[in-house]
Amino acid sequence: GQQLNQSPQSMFIQEGEDVSMNCTSSSIFNTWLWYKQDPGEGPVLLIALYKAGELTSNGRLTAQFGITRKDSFLNISASIPSDVGIYFCAGLRIYSGAGSYQLTFGKGTKLSVIP
Amino acid sequence: NAGVMQNPRHLVRRRGQEARLRCSPMKGHSHVYWYRQLPEEGLKFMVYLQKENIIDESGMPKERFSAEFPKEGPSILRIQQVVRGDSAAYFCASSPWRVQREGRGEQFFGPGTRLTVL
Numbered sequence: 001g002q003q004l005n006q007s008p009q010s011m012f013i014q015e016g017e018d019v020s021m022n023c024t025s026s027s028i029f030n031t032w033l034w035y036k037q038d039p040g041e042g043p044v045l046l047i048a049l050y051k052a053g054e055l056t057s058n059g060r061l062t063a064q065f066g067i068t069r070k071d072s073f074l075n076i077s078a079s080i081p082s083d084v085g086i087y088f089c090a091g092l093r094i095y096s097g098a099g100s101y102q103l104t105f106g107k108g109t110k111l112s113v114i115p
Numbered sequence: 116n117a118g119v120m121q122n123p124r125h126l127v128r129r130r131g132q133e134a135r136l137r138c139s140p141m142k143g144h145s146h147v148y149w150y151r152q153l154p155e156e157g158l159k160f161m162v163y164l165q166k167e168n169i170i171d172e173s174g175m176p177k178e179r180f181s182a183e184f185p186k187e188g189p190s191i192l193r194i195q196q197v198v199r200g201d202s203a204a205y206f207c208a209s210s211p212w213r214v215q216r217e218g219r220g221e222q223f224f225g226p227g228t229r230l231t232v233l
Contacts, residue, residue: 004157031220042119042206042224043158050219088157092220101210101220102148102171105157 006089006106013079014114021087021109022073029091032065032072033103037086046087047074079113086110117142119209119225127231128197136192136228140209147190148222149175149182152204164190197232204229 006023013019023032031050035043047058049065049072056063062075072091076083090103120139128134140147146165150158160174164184175182179197184190194201208222 006157033221035224040226040229042121042226045221045223048219048221090158094220101146101163101222102160102174103150103158103208103220103222104160105150107155107157 004089004091004104004106010110012112017079019076019079023089023106024071028069030094031092033090034063034074035088081113081115084111084113119207119223121207121225121228125229129233130198131196134194134197134230136205138190138207141223144209144211146210147184148208149192150206199232202230202232
């Protein structure tokens, strides 16, 4: 099956620093999504990317859909304590005919922010 | 504007019992997905349903697991004769039909049900 390699697994950064994380795959995806999950909660959608090469921002977050459609990165600028959590990338591959829309998730990047 | 709702939030069952997990999608959403998450792992797709139809159940174990999304009422994920290995967080997500038509793929998640099998 498809797998997403997400790195790094965890990060410890000082408040105010910038953060970068990425996902790579051996398969092409139609859509890349980035989610954040807090302990005991469900994933919350941060950014959605639909086209190869697309660069999208949401406040301090910036994400890009790789030109090969096999990778994506997420940057967080000027981190703050509430950025703490687990960040997941997810890829959508649409199977023509089957009409399936299952997401494939990375294993997550656990972010810790030191005040 | 309520989001995806799941209940119960926590469920404890003994081996051999049945677990029923409920999911109410966001208002206006007609597509429901179930995912399972083990500790320190990402979410794994289980099943995709539309009203009264199972579209893709390729991620769901063939035995003991079933899912439905009736015309009226919430989607139900049912696990019969639970075993310790079923202990996990189960998440439901939903999306509106237009997202599917446009091939965009955003899915919005509920808070999850944490199942513990004793």
